[in-house]
Amino acid sequence: MTRTMPAAVLWDMDGTLVDTEPYWMAAETPLVESFGGTWSHEQALGLVGLGLEDSARIFQAAGVRLSVTEIIDHLTDSVMARLAETGVPFRPGARELLADLKAQGVKTALVTMSMRRMADTVVDLIDFDAFDVVVAGDDARRPKPFPDPYLQACEALGVDIADAVAIEDSPNGLRSAVASGAVSLGVPLMLPLEGVGAHELWPSLEGRTAADLAALHAAHVRAVDAR
Template sequence: MTSPAPAAVLWDMDGTLVDTEPYWMAAETPLVERFGGTWTHEQALGMVGLALEDSARLLQNAGVPWSADDIIAYLTDEVLRQLATTGVPFRPGARELLADLKASGVRTALVTMSMRRMALSVVELIDFPAFDLVVAGDDVERPKPHPDPYLQAADALGVDIRDTVAIEDSPNGLRSALASGAVSLGVPLMVPLDGVGAHALWPSLQGRTTTDLRELHAAHTATRLENR
């Protein structure tokens, strides 16, 4: 007998699994100011969910005279430094849901546009083997909002993307998940997700379990079959 879907749950990292968006913002502002520029909260919000190369271009436009690779390396180092100091700032309910998925035998992947060394550092700070796979920004040719990161994760896990649930906190991330064919769950943090097209929006993962994700997947699958 096969296990009930989802066959895998695919997690975004920054803002979804861990509340690291303030860390990125704390790294961006002094970098821009170092070169005489200004960096507003609204500009920082505009970076949420962007590929790091796109974020680097925005910082260059704000006056940072470094290459994109140097900007990405600097930001990654700064966020890692903050993580090493404070530990993993899980979003409410995220760690508990991850642990429940593992106990239920559901495969998991981390699908993030952060650099691989950053993603692995976060995974290593989790106190149990949380993920079967990591797909990071430097593992894919086309970043979110393209579907490639999620399709690559499903292929590596050996599952049909339609048999997965993807969890995201940003519009770009949701667009990527939706384009891939995954059942797409939005859990907003810094920016609203209304109107992006998520199959469901939950205000938090607090109190959510594998059963909730199975019910979400089953409901969307039933709707899809009815609309054929």
């Protein structure tokens, strides 16, 4: 029997749910420059969707003489300060789609490589009960692009990963979603997602509803059954 809705929808945070990637980039350049280094936009793009510990090691290689934990804390504090000033900068259509999923009774998880304290801050700023589960960077057994964060989210929700849809904006995050076995939707922001393995690419979430995600999931199930 085909579900009318997926059992769960799993959301990446930075760049997918909220447009915070510019906040991260704005924090990175002065950090590197404070240690006499240089940091380009291309280098910043290379970190999009990467686990914070891996990113911190790249900053160390760029000359930042701080520990991995100190780098993560510095960047997280900077982004959280911007969030406190601006509120939640939802990507177009994201809040509306999330609210529609909740109205339809679909389970939701936030699956992010940001630290839990930042993820919890974003969730707390949303004006409705948005997520059933949060898996953050300091919760993950292994970071994206490994599948672990998405698998952990489904374990916590009590659903089969094959019955879930994952939404991602970055190549690293999309690789994690695809490897997990979730039906994977790419919604690009700063980087192209062609050739990464998404089951479908949408240019935006604007105007999209829970019914659109149900149709995406059902089409994938039919394709698998036809093999």
